[in-house]
Amino acid sequence: MQQAAGIIAEYNPFHNGHLYHLEQTRKIIGLPVIVIMSGSIMQRGEPALLDKWTRARLAVDNGADLVIELPAAFSLRSAQYFAAGAVSLLTACGCVSTLSCGAENPAADFLSLSAALTTPECSKLLQAKLRQGLSYAAASEQALRDLTGETVHLNTPNDILALEYSKALQKTSIKPLFIRRLHAAYNDTSINGSIASATAIRQALQAGKTEKIACAAPPDVYAKLRSLPYSLPASQQTLWSLISYRLRMLTPRQIAAYCQCSEGLENILKRAASCSSLTEAVALCSGKRYPASRIRRLFLQLLLHRSAADFAQQQPAYLRILAFNQQGRSLLQTIKQNSPLPLLTKLGRNPFRDRSEAFRQQLELDLAASDLLSLLLQRPAGSDFLTSPYYKN
DSSP states (O other), X not given: OOOEEEEEEOOTTOOHHHHHHHHHHXXXXXXXXXXXXXXXXXXXXXXXXXXXXXXXXXXXXXXOSEEEEEOHHHHTSOXXXXXXXXHHHHHHHSOEEXXXXXXXXXXXXXXXXXXXXXXXXXXXXXXXXXXXXOOHHHHHHHHHHHHHSOOOOOOSHHHHHHHHHHHHHTTSSOEEEEEEOOSSOTTOOOOOSSOOOHHHHHHHHHTTOGGGGTTTSOHHHHHHHHTOSSOHHHHHHHHHHHHHHHHHHSOHHHHHXXXXXXXXXXXXXXXXXXXSSHHHHHHHHOSSSSOHHHHHHHHHHHHTTXXXXXXXXXXXOOEEEEEEEHHHHHHHHHHHHHOSSOEESSOOSXXXXXXXXXXXXXXXXXXXXXXXXXXXXXXXXXXXXXXXXEEEO
16 A cells, blocks of 8 residues: 655745655655644634645645645644644544654654653653643643653654644654754844744745745745735735624623633633724733633634534545646545545535535534635635645646
């Protein structure tokens, strides 16, 4: 059976660091690459800069062989569930032997750390730390330190994800490969060469300094970003107007019903309705206990107008194909023969017919996320029904 390597990414936007990761993965493993990519909403609680179809096409044009969407039911959740959902999709492909992860500290023994973190003793310590008001990353650090006596640093998003990927891989046959990120850290806001973080690129676009990103992204990506048909500041203001309206219309109890609130956080979110910007609202609600990324995710969950239960999915219900090349087409034949999940390409008039409740919940959430992004990008709704996967022959 044909084998492949896997990568989990968001490509918001695709840049030279991602290109390096793809090239190194192919060089080291020598296999075609399947990418599991967030769709319309990012794990940081932000809408994508470019729609998922465009980002998937750019990924295939720059070396990926097959791009599969990570449903919003997993992309709009904490690192633990983001990782678990993406690894489940790679496992469901039935042909992935290695997961290639970018990390700030690839020499760290993430496999041993993940094994320790999932022991009953450490799980008990972790829950105790969480009840003290620590973030999940801080609680994990302290629980591992108390259990092993060793100092563990989980202060970068990629290392946190590397640990969560390792946890999710424990019950699979997929092996991890950790590749060091080049130069720019995940949240680095400067652009000083050919490698820059996605955060720095987004901030440059936000400030109208599009020319600064020319050296940090492949030419086709830069061309797309340079010709964005909308203003990022205006898009952000529209997003906040929508969120503010929802907060004003809902009671704290209703807020809790529509997103993954806990411990009275819905009351804090309700107070944010009077803020004048999303930045101000996130600052008001976030802190040591509630990271800014969690607050942004909750705001986006509210906008999608689904039950909080829809964000408690345990397993993906389908494989949504976004883009592929000839090698990816061959992989699709292997996946179709071996996967327990249905493959989705272009949606029909009734995509929910004879499908499970989990399928319906996840797809409806993806449709809502796509339409929200279309609104922010000033495009017509319904792109999921009108767009076919990109095929590079």
